Amino acid sequence: MIVMRHNSSQLRARLAALSVALLLCLFAGLSPTLAQPGVPVVDLTLGSSTQGRPITAIRVGSGPRKVVLVGATHGYPERNTYALVTQLAEHFRRDPAAVPPGISLYIIPLLNPDGLELQSRFNANGVDLNRNMDTAADDCPQNDWQPIVAGAYGLTAETGGPYSDSEVESRLIRDFLLDADAVVFFHSNAGVVFPACAHQPSADLARIYADGAGYVFIPQWDRYVITGGMSDWAGGLGITALIPELVTGDLPEFEQNLGGVQATLNAVESIVPPAEPRVEGGIEVQPIIWRAWKAWGGQALFGQPLGPAVKTATGWSQRFERARLEYLPAQTTTTAPVQSALLGRELFGPEVDEPEAPAEGARFFPETQHNVRQPFADFWQINGGLPIFGLPLGPEQQTSDDVGAPVVRQVFERAVLERPVAATSIFEVSLVPLGRIEWAQIDARSIQTGIQAR
Numbered sequence: 001m002i003v004m005r006h007n008s009s010q011l012r013a014r015l016a017a018l019s020v021a022l023l024l025c026l027f028a029g030l031s032p033t034l035a036q037p038g039v040p041v042v043d044l045t046l047g048s049s050t051q052g053r054p055i056t057a058i059r060v061g062s063g064p065r066k067v068v069l070v071g072a073t074h075g076y077p078e079r080n081t082y083a084l085v086t087q088l089a090e091h092f093r094r095d096p097a098a099v100p101p102g103i104s105l106y107i108i109p110l111l112n113p114d115g116l117e118l119q120s121r122f123n124a125n126g127v128d129l130n131r132n133m134d135t136a137a138d139d140c141p142q143n144d145w146q147p148i149v150a151g152a153y154g155l156t157a158e159t160g161g162p163y164s165d166s167e168v169e170s171r172l173i174r175d176f177l178l179d180a181d182a183v184v185f186f187h188s189n190a191g192v193v194f195p196a197c198a199h200q201p202s203a204d205l206a207r208i209y210a211d212g213a214g215y216v217f218i219p220q221w222d223r224y225v226i227t228g229g230m231s232d233w234a235g236g237l238g239i240t241a242l243i244p245e246l247v248t249g250d251l252p253e254f255e256q257n258l259g260g261v262q263a264t265l266n267a268v269e270s271i272v273p274p275a276e277p278r279v280e281g282g283i284e285v286q287p288i289i290w291r292a293w294k295a296w297g298g299q300a301l302f303g304q305p306l307g308p309a310v311k312t313a314t315g316w317s318q319r320f321e322r323a324r325l326e327y328l329p330a331q332t333t334t335t336a337p338v339q340s341a342l343l344g345r346e347l348f349g350p351e352v353d354e355p356e357a358p359a360e361g362a363r364f365f366p367e368t369q370h371n372v373r374q375p376f377a378d379f380w381q382i383n384g385g386l387p388i389f390g391l392p393l394g395p396e397q398q399t400s401d402d403v404g405a406p407v408v409r410q411v412f413e414r415a416v417l418e419r420p421v422a423a424t425s426i427f428e429v430s431l432v433p434l435g436r437i438e439w440a441q442i443d444a445r446s447i448q449t450g451i452q453a454r
């Protein structure tokens with residue numbers, strides 16, 4: 001009996017200790033803010049890879065400057081950068097107060113989960129994500145996106161993708177970074193740190209990273225030309241960007257890179273200029289809206305700004321000839337800090353929606369039960385897809401344009417696509433100028449009411 005009682009009290013003590021340990025684990029996992037009051041840590045899922053694997057991040061801190069660390073763009077052969085960035089995430093989760101109060105630090109350990117799983121440098125479509133960006137905005141014409149890319153030992157490969165920003169992973173990081181101040185893309189294993197092409201704040205910050213990590217700073221990658229690279233894309237939009245190449249191909253080199261990251265975080269507020277407004281066609285464009293406009297197709301897709309940005313209840317709004325772009329600061333933890341307004345729905349949305357059956361040779365959207373035929377389907381996909389144009393709201397319709405020529409139009413949530421009746425090429429597709437149409441309607445209303453609505 002005594003032995004039994006002794007055993008059961010031992011068991012109870014063990015169970016009690018176990019539940020305390022479990023509670024501690026739960027608190028450590030779910031609510032690290034308890035350890036560091038005032039410095040929040042948030043787990044995020046930014047989206048999915050080509051094969052549907054989640055791409056996750058943590059945010060540490062809530063300061064106004066957005067700094068992002070990105071691991072394993074090059075998948076399996078550079079998996080030591082995944083290990084490194086995972087360890088960095090664990091470090092800052094344990095010690096969030098190490099992030100300066102002016103900064104929100106976002107840590108994405110694995111941008112290319114399919115590459116890691118498939119034991120490949122590329123994504124699941126065989127595309128090199130660090131050769132797939134539209135780098136035309138920077139001052140380095142030699143690095144502009146190409147389908148055939150250069151590599152080590154003079155080798156070339158057709159891994160740039162079918163067109164720039166073709167991959168979901170490229171679009172995910174592009175859109176998440178639109179409101180970022182600085183980004184560090186980890187690669188291996190050349191043992192150097194280098195900045196975005198021809199962008200002085202990037203060079204200044206890369207030097208600070210290199211000094212902090214004990215790595216070698218080089219002003220430019222000089223072994224071959226990197227076309228369509230992520231850091232050059234970022235620098236072209238004024239986002240300070242650098243690449244540490246780890247020295248080894250297998251070790252995380254955690255202590256060195258923690259030194260580099262900490263030095264970088266401490267320097268961001270003094271080195272990295274805030275995003276600047278840009279002037280397009282004589283009109284000042286809001287800084288973050290300008291980046292989205294530029295990154296998503298600029299003048300060619302959206303046309304020129306029609307007027308200055310307007311402050312709204314949720315952020316900033318600016319009208320262009322063929323779209324209205326909204327910057328929503330509350331969306332900074334998502335890939336949609338900038339959104340194209342639902343002008344297609346607002347101005348041309350059908351009153352009665354007749355669902356269609358899937359048609360031969362068309363892309364069918366089950367969400368709204370509508371078909372998108374060629375060449376609209378390719379235009380929609382290549383120029384940005386769902387976030388830019390939204391879902392189809394009706395079938396193609398034959399109508400006439402503003403000079404009376406017969407055209408085919410299709411209404412989407414955020415745009416109306418138009419083409420000549422006989423068109424077969426995406427180069428004959430254009431966007432109906434919804435920004436102008438909305439502008440004219442506002443003008444007409446303000447004339448009626450006598451109120452200046454602008």
Ligand SMILES: [Zn+2]
Binds near residue numbers: 186
């Ligand atoms: Zn790499």
